[in-house]
Amino acid sequence: MPGLIAKESIDEVAEKTDIVSLVSEYVPLEQRGSNWWGCCPFHNEKTPSFSVSQDKKFYHCFGCGVSGNVFDFVREMEKLSFVESVEFLAKKAGVQLSYSNGSAKSVDSSASKIKDEYKNLYTRVAGMFHYMLMETPAGKFALGYILKRGLSQEILEKFKIGYSPSDRKWLKQFLLKKNYSEDFLNNSGLFSKNYPDCAFFSDRLMFPIFDKDGDVVAMGGRFLRGDAQKSPKYLNSGDLIQYKKGSTLYAFNFAKSSIREKHKVIFCEGYMDCIAYHQCGITWAVAPLGTSLTDEQISLVKHFVEEIYLSFDSDGAGQKATKRAILMCRKQDVAVKVIRLSGGKDPAEIMLNFGAEYLTNEVNNAIFDSDYLLSKLQELYPKDTPMGKSKASLDFFEYIDSLQSDVQKDACLDQLCQTYGIEKEAARRDYFNRDKVSYRFRNASTEQKNPADSEKIKVTAELQAVMTAVTEDVSLFQKMCECVSVDDLSDSYSKQLFAVMQECQKNGSFSVSNILNRIDQENFRKLIIENVSKNTGRIQESAESCISYLKRNAYKRKKMSIMEKISSLSRSILPEDKALLVELTKQKMELDFQIENLKD
Incomplete structure (x- = not known):
């Protein structure tokens, strides 16, 4: 094991690191006199009080008092230890580190080394998938699909869009021949945990996910064909040693120079929408990765921008996400505008049907968030x-x-x-x-309590999941109905509430008030009201989590049923049952993949 990093190496890294260039990667700076000034990245401010001295290689904030050198800055911004900060800057400066026992390495930390190895693996796999899309007969269907969506050959090359083969075992066999170890591949996130020889992504359009430096760190795959009810539209890498989806923005590596130049950014809903903006020359668009925008993702851009533009889908779920994002951005003291997509449901659809000029016009006509919210309130009240x-x-x-x-x-x-x-x-x-x-x-009716109604209701995970769909937005309940029915539920209160919501949905009277009017037990009504009140402001996020829980349970029940059938057939298998056994085994494997994906 290498010893401590030699002091001479630390001095060399500090000497070769330009503190102004380093800080400018995170905060816009302007020179005033001999120092450079910007808004402090460590606290919210509008007037620059953060000073950087290029000669002294030192920074100081006159607002919050924080100060330090290049290593301190990287430690705070990247959340690293001191050793990791030295290694981080050594790699950027091209310095080979020396250690107290005489060894020499560019990177000592095993974690940093493993991160780099997985980045190299993902970059290689992304290149293979891109080749599969562009050059092979297997990828012809996927290529035809994406070209019909209006994307150019140039944009496919830039974003390294690819295709994952339908043969789930091909990728593992190929990489083993390239001298990757079994353990290394099994922990890469590219293969199923339950079936480690099988690729996690198969027969999907692939979107490599880049970090801010342009390294491929993860993947997203879009469903192309087959039974859409059995496969999620998108499969995405979970958190990995080299990738944290909540602190990464899709296309930020391509967009960061435009964001800094224009002092604004567009947050849109997904891969295709983001790519559509870039193809139309609107290169300051990025997309959150995962179900919803996070505070960390806002923090990535807020020091470079004066305004954040929101471009989420025009459906009910998209509008809920827009309101949530407005509140999050405003709490971080960033101004917000909303792009109203009048020409279609999303930017990709508008680009395809009307072209770049129309989409650009939609962006130019974005409205202030207060105007947007008041216009939506007038539709409701x-x-x-x-x-x-x-x-x-x-x-x-x-x-x-x-x-x-x-x-x-x-x-x-x-x-x-x-x-x-x-x-x-x-x-x-x-x-x-x-x-x-x-x-x-x-609580308009709380005075009419029934004294006899005193049964304590046990809130099971299933009941909590169903109660989360009690909102004014029927689309959330519709999503729940796509994966479960009342027969899939085991809790009596869950069944009662689910049946009531179904009745309101069929009658076109889906609302919190109408749902509560159909619940007889006062203590159950009170429990539902408390749940609705607690979820205010985070309904979309909670609902998605609860729907995933119910999906997972439904998949598990189906899996158990299939396993019982397999077990029965295996005990006394007849020739005519072989085909059924193969089909049941295939169904079980597909369910395993669905369950595994929902855990992330």
């Missing part, structure tokens, strides 16, 4: 009724809370009052007493 005014106010108060400036809060309160014809002082009183106002709306 009438302006000419006292109840409509009150409910709209309570909803909009959540946005006002997220604003970091008292001036902005006051201006947006004015905007609400003008839109709904509310007296400013009345709105102010409700804003500062909104907990009481909200309570009155949520």
